[in-house]
Structure formats: C-alpha cells, structure tokens
Amino acid sequence: MQPVVNCRNLSLGMGRPKIAVPITGKTLAEILAAVKPIKAAQPDLVEWRIDYFDGVTDAETLQAAGRKLRAALGDLALLTTFRTKGEGGERTLSDSDYFKVCANVLTGHFTDALDIERYHAEAAVKQLVAQAHAANVIVIMSNHDFDKTPAQAEIVQRLTSMVAFGADIAKMAVMPQSVADVLTLLAATNEARQSLSQPIITMSMGDLGKVSRLAGEVFGSCLSFATVGAASAPGQIALDHLRPALETLKLK
Numbered sequence: 340m341q342p343v344v345n346c347r348n349l350s351l352g353m354g355r356p357k358i359a360v361p362i363t364g365k366t367l368a369e370i371l372a373a374v375k376p377i378k379a380a381q382p383d384l385v386e387w388r389i390d391y392f393d394g395v396t397d398a399e400t401l402q403a404a405g406r407k408l409r410a411a412l413g414d415l416a417l418l419t420t421f422r423t424k425g426e427g428g429e430r431t432l433s434d435s436d437y438f439k440v441c442a443n444v445l446t447g448h449f450t451d452a453l454d455i456e457r458y459h460a461e462a463a464v465k466q467l468v469a470q471a472h473a474a475n476v477i478v479i480m481s482n483h484d485f486d487k488t489p490a491q492a493e494i495v496q497r498l499t500s501m502v503a504f505g506a507d508i509a510k511m512a513v514m515p516q517s518v519a520d521v522l523t524l525l526a527a528t529n530e531a532r533q534s535l536s537q538p539i540i541t542m543s544m545g546d547l548g549k550v551s552r553l554a555g556e557v558f559g560s561c562l563s564f565a566t567v568g569a570a571s572a573p574g575q576i577a578l579d580h581l582r583p584a585l586e587t588l589k590l591k
C-alpha cells in the first residue's frame with residue numbers, strides 16, 4: 340500500500356499526481372484577480388507563494404489577505420508557501436522572521452497545508468511542524484537546489500530526513516545540468532517512494548527536467564506544479580498541457 344495523505348478533498352499519494360497552481364501576486368488585488376482563471380482551469384490545489392506578497396511580514400495584513408483568498412477559493416485546497424531567497428524565492432528573511440511568518444499563517448486559520456523548508460534550525464523546524472499539526476494543517480517539507488542535482492543517495496537522504504522531522508509529505512526540487520541528472524532525480528524518487536512512509540513530491544526543474552513533471556505517477560511523485568498565467572519556477576508546464584499528459588501516462 341502506498342502512503343496517502345488527505346488534504347481537504349484531496350488524497351495525495353493515490354492515483355494520478357495532483358495538479359497545483361501557484362499564485363504569485365504582489366498585492367491583494369492581484370492575488371484575488373488570479374483566482375477566477377485558476378478556478379476555471381480546475382487544478383486540484385492552489386499554492387499561495389506569500390514571498391511575492393507585499394504585505395507578508397505584517398501579521399494582520401497577511402491573515403486578512405489569507406482569509407479573503409480562502410473565501411474566494413471555495414472548496415479548493417490551499418497550500419501556503421514562503422520560499423526564502425536562498426531556495427529560489429523572492430525575498431530574504433532572517434530565520435526568526437521566516438518562522439514568525441509561518442506561525443502567522445497557522446494562526447490565521449486559512450490554509451490547508453504549509454510548506455516548511457527543511458534546512459533551518461532543527462528545533463525551530465520541529466516546533467513549527469508540531470504547531471501545524473496541532474492546527475490540523477498538512478506539512479509539506481521542502482528543499483530546493485537551484486544550481487545542481489545532488490547524488491541519488493543524497494536526495495533520498497534529504498527526503499528521509501524530512502519524514503524524520505515530521506513531514507506529512509517530503510518535497511525536493513533540483514536543477515539538472517545534464518540528462519543524467521534528470522535520471523538521477525527520477526531514480527531517487529523511485530527509491531524514496533519505496534523506502535518512505537510518507538508520499539513525496541519531486542521535480543527536476545528547467546526545460547531538461549520537464550519530463551519529471553509529467554511522469555510522477557510512474558516514478559512516485561504525488562504532485563506537479565503547473566501554470567495558469569505566471570510560473571513560480573523554471574520548467575513548469577501550462578495546466579492545459581499537463582492534465583492530458585498526466586491522464587495519458589496514467590497507470591491502469
């Protein structure tokens with residue numbers, strides 16, 4: 340039995356990979372304007388990339404915007420992510436501000452899932468995981484390498500350590516410099532999905548890695564990020580192209 344995580348109305352880890360679409364608006368007006376076309380495209384989940392949002396460091400502004408977004412999304416599952424600059428995000432924050440922002444997301448009660456970056460201080464990461472679980476929020480723990488693709492064993496080890504830190508889902512995004520790097524990511528995905536007790540999300544970024552965003556059901560990644568409008572990382576495929584490809588590659 341493959342591990343499955345339920346998030347709102349989604350079962351992650353079962354069947355075809357689910358499709359997430361990022362919202363990267365800077366203002367509340369831009370964020371809310373993105374909702375209509377995204378809903379029309381019918382993704383499975385929306386990712387709010389709050390590192391793009393101008394008001395992210397003010398708790399009240401963040402929470403008020405989060406509640407408006409939540410209401411606008413209806414029953415669509417929401418993942419909230421602050422991606423730090425060092426991992427490919429828009430904004431630099433001190434570690435303590437990063438954890439404050441994430442805690443403000445949780446006390447705002449608007450999100451179904453929270454992205455927590457693995458490579459911050461262990462005690463702080465574990466405390467945030469506990470806070471998320473107490474609030475019934477799914478933890479998607481993450482690590483991004485925008486320069487290279489680590490060795491297969493290293494990718495598996497990082498995903499394994501995320502599960503050891505309490506992740507409900509472990510996520511790894513890497514940059515390929517060669518076709519062999521894409522194969523490394525796919526092999527690591529297949530290995531980790533067999534050894535871990537939780538579902539995983541992986542992707543090889545950029546054009547070379549696009550194939551990894553299509554083939555999750557075969558290799559073991561439960562979610563693929565697609566675009567409706569702006570992309571939030573290199574290599575993301577338009578949702579209208581991704582969905583039929585995932586259906587085509589579906590395992591009977």
Ligand SMILES: O=C1C[C@@](O)(C(=O)O)C[C@@H](O)[C@@H]1O
Pocket residue numbers: 361386388420422454481483510512542544564571572573575
């Ligand atoms: O972790 C990820 C994956 C991602 O980096 C991608 O490559 O699709 C896009 C990010 O918005 C998201 O938080």
